[in-house]
Amino acid sequence: MTLPEALLRELADLLGDGLRTDPGERVGYGYDNSRREALPDAVVLPHARAQVLELVRACRRHRVPVVARGRGTNTTGAAVPVDGGVVVSFEHMDRIIDIRPGDRCAVVEPGVLNGDLQAALAPHGLFWPPDPTSAAFSTVGGNLACNAGGPRAVKYGASRDNVLALTAVTGAGELITSGTATTKGSTGLDLHRLLVGSEGTLALIVEATLRLTPAPPARRAVRAIYRDVSSAAQAVARLMAQPVTPSMLEFMDAHAVRLARDVGGADLPPDAGALLMIEADGDAARLPHDIEALMRAAGGDGLVSLDDAADETARTRLWAARKALSPALRTLAPGKINEDVVVPVSRIPQLVDGVQVLAREFDLPIVCFGHAGNGNLHVNLMYDPADASQSQRAQAALARVFALAISLGGTLSGEHGIGLAKRDFMPQAVDAPTLALMRQVKAVFDPDAILNPGKLLPLA
Amino acid sequence: MTLPEALLRELADLLGDGLRTDPGERVGYGYDNSRREALPDAVVLPHARAQVLELVRACRRHRVPVVARGRGTNTTGAAVPVDGGVVVSFEHMDRIIDIRPGDRCAVVEPGVLNGDLQAALAPHGLFWPPDPTSAAFSTVGGNLACNAGGPRAVKYGASRDNVLALTAVTGAGELITSGTATTKGSTGLDLHRLLVGSEGTLALIVEATLRLTPAPPARRAVRAIYRDVSSAAQAVARLMAQPVTPSMLEFMDAHAVRLARDVGGADLPPDAGALLMIEADGDAARLPHDIEALMRAAGGDGLVSLDDAADETARTRLWAARKALSPALRTLAPGKINEDVVVPVSRIPQLVDGVQVLAREFDLPIVCFGHAGNGNLHVNLMYDPADASQSQRAQAALARVFALAISLGGTLSGEHGIGLAKRDFMPQAVDAPTLALMRQVKAVFDPDAILNPGKLLPLA
Numbered sequence: 011m012t013l014p015e016a017l018l019r020e021l022a023d024l025l026g027d028g029l030r031t032d033p034g035e036r037v038g039y040g041y042d043n044s045r046r047e048a049l050p051d052a053v054v055l056p057h058a059r060a061q062v063l064e065l066v067r068a069c070r071r072h073r074v075p076v077v078a079r080g081r082g083t084n085t086t087g088a089a090v091p092v093d094g095g096v097v098v099s100f101e102h103m104d105r106i107i108d109i110r111p112g113d114r115c116a117v118v119e120p121g122v123l124n125g126d127l128q129a130a131l132a133p134h135g136l137f138w139p140p141d142p143t144s145a146a147f148s149t150v151g152g153n154l155a156c157n158a159g160g161p162r163a164v165k166y167g168a169s170r171d172n173v174l175a176l177t178a179v180t181g182a183g184e185l186i187t188s189g190t191a192t193t194k195g196s197t198g199l200d201l202h203r204l205l206v207g208s209e210g211t212l213a214l215i216v217e218a219t220l221r222l223t224p225a226p227p228a229r230r231a232v233r234a235i236y237r238d239v240s241s242a243a244q245a246v247a248r249l250m251a252q253p254v255t256p257s258m259l260e261f262m263d264a265h266a267v268r269l270a271r272d273v274g275g276a277d278l279p280p281d282a283g284a285l286l287m288i289e290a291d292g293d294a295a296r297l298p299h300d301i302e303a304l305m306r307a308a309g310g311d312g313l314v315s316l317d318d319a320a321d322e323t324a325r326t327r328l329w330a331a332r333k334a335l336s337p338a339l340r341t342l343a344p345g346k347i348n349e350d351v352v353v354p355v356s357r358i359p360q361l362v363d364g365v366q367v368l369a370r371e372f373d374l375p376i377v378c379f380g381h382a383g384n385g386n387l388h389v390n391l392m393y394d395p396a397d398a399s400q401s402q403r404a405q406a407a408l409a410r411v412f413a414l415a416i417s418l419g420g421t422l423s424g425e426h427g428i429g430l431a432k433r434d435f436m437p438q439a440v441d442a443p444t445l446a447l448m449r450q451v452k453a454v455f456d457p458d459a460i461l462n463p464g465k466l467l468p469l470a
Numbered sequence: 471m472t473l474p475e476a477l478l479r480e481l482a483d484l485l486g487d488g489l490r491t492d493p494g495e496r497v498g499y500g501y502d503n504s505r506r507e508a509l510p511d512a513v514v515l516p517h518a519r520a521q522v523l524e525l526v527r528a529c530r531r532h533r534v535p536v537v538a539r540g541r542g543t544n545t546t547g548a549a550v551p552v553d554g555g556v557v558v559s560f561e562h563m564d565r566i567i568d569i570r571p572g573d574r575c576a577v578v579e580p581g582v583l584n585g586d587l588q589a590a591l592a593p594h595g596l597f598w599p600p601d602p603t604s605a606a607f608s609t610v611g612g613n614l615a616c617n618a619g620g621p622r623a624v625k626y627g628a629s630r631d632n633v634l635a636l637t638a639v640t641g642a643g644e645l646i647t648s649g650t651a652t653t654k655g656s657t658g659l660d661l662h663r664l665l666v667g668s669e670g671t672l673a674l675i676v677e678a679t680l681r682l683t684p685a686p687p688a689r690r691a692v693r694a695i696y697r698d699v700s701s702a703a704q705a706v707a708r709l710m711a712q713p714v715t716p717s718m719l720e721f722m723d724a725h726a727v728r729l730a731r732d733v734g735g736a737d738l739p740p741d742a743g744a745l746l747m748i749e750a751d752g753d754a755a756r757l758p759h760d761i762e763a764l765m766r767a768a769g770g771d772g773l774v775s776l777d778d779a780a781d782e783t784a785r786t787r788l789w790a791a792r793k794a795l796s797p798a799l800r801t802l803a804p805g806k807i808n809e810d811v812v813v814p815v816s817r818i819p820q821l822v823d824g825v826q827v828l829a830r831e832f833d834l835p836i837v838c839f840g841h842a843g844n845g846n847l848h849v850n851l852m853y854d855p856a857d858a859s860q861s862q863r864a865q866a867a868l869a870r871v872f873a874l875a876i877s878l879g880g881t882l883s884g885e886h887g888i889g890l891a892k893r894d895f896m897p898q899a900v901d902a903p904t905l906a907l908m909r910q911v912k913a914v915f916d917p918d919a920i921l922n923p924g925k926l927l928p929l930a
Contacts, residue, residue, distance in 0.1 A: 110814070110816065111707075111711050112707035112710075112711065112814075112815060112816035113707075113814040113815050113816050113845075114710055114711065114815070115814070134711075135711065135712075136711070156656060157655075157656040157660075158656075159654055159656075163653075163654060164653075168654055168656075170660065170663075171631065180907065184903040184906075184907065185903060186901070186903050186904040186907055187900075187901055187904055188900075188904060190812070190814075190879060190880055190881045191814045191879055192812045192813065192814055192844065192845050192846070192879075192880055192881065192884070193623075193624075193843075193844045193845070194619055194623060194628055194812050194841070194844040194845075194846045194884035194885055195617075195667075195812060195881055195883070195884060196616060196617040196618075196619075196628075196667045196883045196884060196885050196886060196887045196888070197881040197882045197883050197888060197892075197896070197899050197900070198667075198888065198896060198899070198900055198905075198908055198926060198927070199664060199667070199668055199672075199908045199911055199912070199926075200617075200630065200663055200664055200666070200667055201664075201904065201907065201908065201911070203630075203660055203663045203664070204659060204660055204661075204663070204664050206660070207656050207658075207659070207660055208659055212659075224710075224711055224712055224713040224715075225713070226713050227713065247571075247572035247573075250572075250574055250684075251571050251572065251574065251594075251595065251596070251684055252595075252684055253684040253685070253686050253687065253752055253753060254752075254753060255684075292713055292714075293713060293714060293759055293760075293763060295759045295762075296756040296759040296760065299753055299755045299756040299759075300753075300756065302755075303753060352650070352652045352654050352655060353652065354570070354572075354573040354575070354650075354651045354652055355572060355573050355574070356570065356572035356573050381654070383653075384652065384653045384654040385573075385652050385653070385654070386652070386654045419650060419651055419652075420650055420652055421650045421652065421655055421657040422657045423655070423656040423657050424652065424654035424655060424656060425654055425656050426656060427656045428656070428657060428658065432657075436657070436658060439657050439658075440647075440648075440657070440658055441646070441647055443644040443645060443646050444646040444647055444648060444661065445658075446644075447640065447644065447646055447661065447914065447915070448658055448659045448661070450914040451659055451661070451911060451914055452659070453914075454907065454910040454911055454913075454914055455907070466658060466659075467658070
């Protein structure tokens with residue numbers, strides 16, 4: 011599509027040099043970490059909410075797509091402007107407007123990097139819980155759009171659990187504000203949590219009031235190795251059923267353990283069939299009690315070894331196995347489909363076993379690891395994208411992984427979102443009347459369907 | 471209104487003896503704890519979701535109001551059928567369908583009592599966090615409809631924070647299911663958290679999957695007395711800014727302290743200007759560390775005394791002052807308007823001071839106490855309902871209390887909801903475009919406006 015001349019003039023008036031139309035400049039705003047790509051017709055870089063409001067109104071008048079963009083770390087294609095139109099990059103709306111330690115909240119613009127926010131909060135002894143792998147270079151707005159989580163979510167919740175209020179521009183071109191800077195509220199419909207995870211399909215967030223948590227002064231890690239996945243999963247259930255909630259509870263299946271050991275050089279015994287990294291954080295004085303409780307719960311049938319890291323160096327050494335994993339994965343195959351299905355914690359063994367059945371059926375290595383405390387496993391299907399048969403098998407296996415997670419009472423995504431990648435699987439995860447209602451809600455926020463078209467909801 | 475004969479026949483066919491039309495029977499379903507009252511034209515007591523679905527469809531065909539009802543403990547009139555129609559009492563849909571300790575969740579019907587659920591969870595070492603005062607005789611469905619909280623919310627969250635999935639019948643007569651039994655999810659629009667706090671205006675919940683928390687094996691209380699409200703509020707901010715989150719953090723202003731002492735006979739010093747009840751829970755081994763951290767934070771300028779309850783008996787003794795309060799309130803005046811505004815924690819002193827200015831201006835006693843850790847104070851305006859001037863002044867003062875809370879960055883309700891009582895104040899708390907969007911969302915769920923008409927949203 012080519013943008014109407016009138017719209018381009020309006021955008022130029024509104025944004026000045028914050029309008030980019032040169033193809034060389036636009037190309038940097040058309041991809042995300044899903045490796046999908048599409049060229050936007052224009053890129054705008056607003057400095058203020060008033061500009062966002064006016065540009066959405068202008069695009070609506072001309073029925074031109076509007077795609078919000080943080081830093082493009084999304085893994086599902088949610089930031090890719092597949093129908094062209096205008097990409098709104100929030101890189102210049104990156105101010106931390108206020109940090110209010112007494113109210114445990116911060117008010118920010120959407121373009122602030124998660125990592126920059128954490129650095130600004132540290133002197134106040136506070137943090138914002140969402141900690142996706144991309145935290146150093148992903149934006150708060152993007153985190154909210156996907157309901158991003160991370161390992162810490164098991165104790166502190168994901169993005170939706172840590173937002174108090176949002177100001178946003180709907181697709182109808184209205185500025186709305188939902189919520190207040192309070193941790194309780196029962197005043198009307200909760201529209202702000204509805205916006206979280208909606209991937210820019212309902213509104214563009216222009217300001218967020220975030221719920222902060224006091225930073226734990228100390229942390230300690232335990233590594234538990236099990237004979238098999240089932241023993242590890244039973245330990246996860248025990249760990250989650252006692253009162254000391256771990257601050258991280260990460261899982262690696264037998265393939266992941268073997269890779270970390272044989273390729274990554276991690277120090278792991280040969281009979282390791284599954285691994286848990288368990289971490290506690292809090293007051294230094296009570297940490298030993300917490301670790302003791304976690305080690306007690308980690309023990310039991312099938313435990314091969316249990317290592318407690320007494321200090322930060324030992325902690326880093328224990329985490330080395332997990333860190334060695336991602337680079338080691340590449341030795342299996344050049345291509346990877348990394349999905350983040352979620353199942354009830356008690357179903358982790360069925361998920362991991364079922365995935366290995368699929369690996370044999372489709373003759374592709376599949377490696378599972380991830381956030382066991384939330385039942386949120388990253389399922390990595392390894393294949394060679396240059397090999398048509400492998401690519402086809404990988405896609406077929408992926409569909410079966412989703413079906414498996416859903417059959418176990420889980421769903422498509424724990425923290426990455428739907429975007430383009432999982433859009434067509436939505437009818438399997440969400441029943442028809444509920445999906446129809448989602449479409450109607452979308453139409454209320456975005457009557458002309460200009461916001462991030464083609465994402466989240468399957469095409470009608 | 472009188473119900474159409476055809477609808478009555480349909481309801482009788484559908485519900486058998488679960489249809490009540492006798493005025494004597496109906497009258498018990500027309501009130502709630504707001505002391506408002508209205509006679510429903512019929513009461514239905516479904517046993518199964520299929521009946522709920524069909525009865526909503528029947529009522530929709532006849533454009534007859536449908537008002538969901540738990541046990542009528544609501545304080546805002548949200549359960550009162552002001553436009554008549556059919557009250558749906560969920561007292562026969564009170565099954566605990568499943569308790570899944572390994573997944574930290576329970577699946578329940580909406581009519582189960584909060585207290586009965588807690589009793590069923592106790593043997594599993596789990597609990598559901600919402601703990602409104604009414605817990606023993608209020609339903610989970612009602613708790614969800616109001617986003618009920620309670621003192622424990624400061625650590626464990628309110629209803630919205632503790633729901634994983636809902637199945638509900640919309641006003642359009644569709645059965646929808648949003649969410650899965652997982653603590654993470656990023657799969658489409660989060661419609662279930664939108665239903666929480668919507669007071670039966672969007673849909674009737676027929677099944678809830680609740681997020682459970684491991685029960686702390688031990689608890690310990692501290693009572694801190696301060697010279698004045700400002701010192702107590704500063705202590706609240708300090709308490710909330712350190713890593714040990716109290717499991718309760720309750721506040722009483724000078725009036726409340728005086729009442730508890732002089733009328734309730736509580737053992738409190740004469741120079742007590744404000745009181746905090748601070749509680750920690752958790753592992754017995756780490757509890758002393760937690761209490762130490764909380765006592766450290768409670769200390770500071772303006773502290774008069776700090777008492778630590780070493781055992782359950784001492785704890786009960788410390789809580790006596792709080793328990794003495796409600797009965798003592800009645801000695802001030804026969805009538806009480808108890809509102810539950812919420813403000814950012816740092817604004818508690820301005821709220822309490824501002825309320826006392828209003829008490830003088832309107833010449834009525836106003837007593838504040840409540841959930842300080844959430845900034846959620848119960849503001850009790852005391853008056854004689856038989857005295858027209860006092861009643862008028864109480865209403866005028868109430869409007870100013872709401873305006874004050876909003877001016878401090880807070881809002882109308884922390885945990886009671888809006889119902890009828892605060893409906894007309896909504897335009898002050900929520901801006902016009904956001905309110906318009908709430909109306910449109912309501913229209914999507916309930917196109918013929920049959921669900922709980924007249925509640926939550928101001929009349930158009």
